[in-house]
Amino acid sequence: MxxxxxxxxxxxxxxxxxxxxxxxxxxxxxxxxxxxxxxxxxxxxxxxxxxxxxxxxxxxxxxxxxxxxxxxxxxxxxxxxxxxxxxxxxxxxxxxxxxxxxxxxxxxxxxxxxxxxxxxxxxxxxxxAPRGAAGGAPGVPAVPGDALQGAAPAGIDVALDDGPQSHQDFDLDRPLREARDAFEKAYFEFHLVREGGSMTRVAEKTGLERTHLYRKLRQLGVELGRKRNG
Incomplete structure (x- = not known):
């Protein structure tokens, strides 16, 4: 962003x-x-x-x-x-x-x-901006596929050929509420990664009103925002 x-x-x-x-x-x-x-x-x-x-x-x-x-x-x-x-x-x-x-x-x-x-x-x-490498958009460097996959949260694989796809490995041998919270946290983390952290686009994709989405993410312990590196 x-x-x-x-x-x-x-x-x-x-x-x-x-x-x-x-x-x-x-x-x-x-x-x-x-x-x-x-x-x-x-x-x-x-x-x-x-x-x-x-x-x-x-x-x-x-x-x-x-x-x-x-x-x-x-x-x-x-x-x-x-x-x-x-x-x-x-x-x-x-x-x-x-x-x-x-x-x-x-x-x-x-x-x-x-x-x-x-x-x-x-x-x-x-x-x-100067033109990028051959085959790339002007001023946009090529990004290796493994770098994009590394940006996804744990438990989620990003398939580059057909767009982001999710794969979750959940421990089902636990209370329903805990299992549901784990799924919802992974679900929202996945969409935050795919939408570049934009709360507006995540709200549109998930069908939630923004205020409800903020509250839900904080309840699940999903970290919001980014910090400058260095």
Missing amino acids: ANILVVDDELGIRDLLSEILNDEGHTVDLAENAMQARAARQSHHYDLVLLDIWMPDTDGVSLLKEWATAGQLTMPVIMMSGHATIDTAVEATRIGAQSFLEKPITLQKLLKAVEQGLARSAAHDAKT
Whole structure:
């Protein structure tokens, strides 16, 4: 999935956005002011930035303009605010912001804006990336089949010829509830792997409402989200 930077001086907003985006399988870094955002931007590559407008040291529009002037606006930026005027939103868009989210931010609007921003980021990367090996898509390295199988959770085999297939070896000599929980955990882990950690797609595939899915995964002890390596 994607590397995303969330910049907001409100702890509650940072935690909420981080939890939602982590549940979607993204890697999320947090900054509470422009100084931390600058340091993060210099240290890491981000596919998307969620940037609050009103911050105590440097406001988000000024930071956006700073990145644009320095040629560092290489990723989509989504502006956020609960008090911004139409003029402010228009100015941010003119400078180079991808879109604007008004607080309080709803789950649906957040995920839609992030999806659109990442699509733009992917299109930009596809234009600038070198062509891959013969037979591969531009900029996409070939992945060995055994590497894909190694990504599947224990007890599940991924068949590359016909798409993901599951194979479970369960101990049936135990109480029904324990056996059922083991099956359900393997089932959801399998779909999380196949859908790249996207809770939205897993909810669609399994036919569960997202809130019910979150609750079910936590009940089964399925770990959500990803952490940056290194």
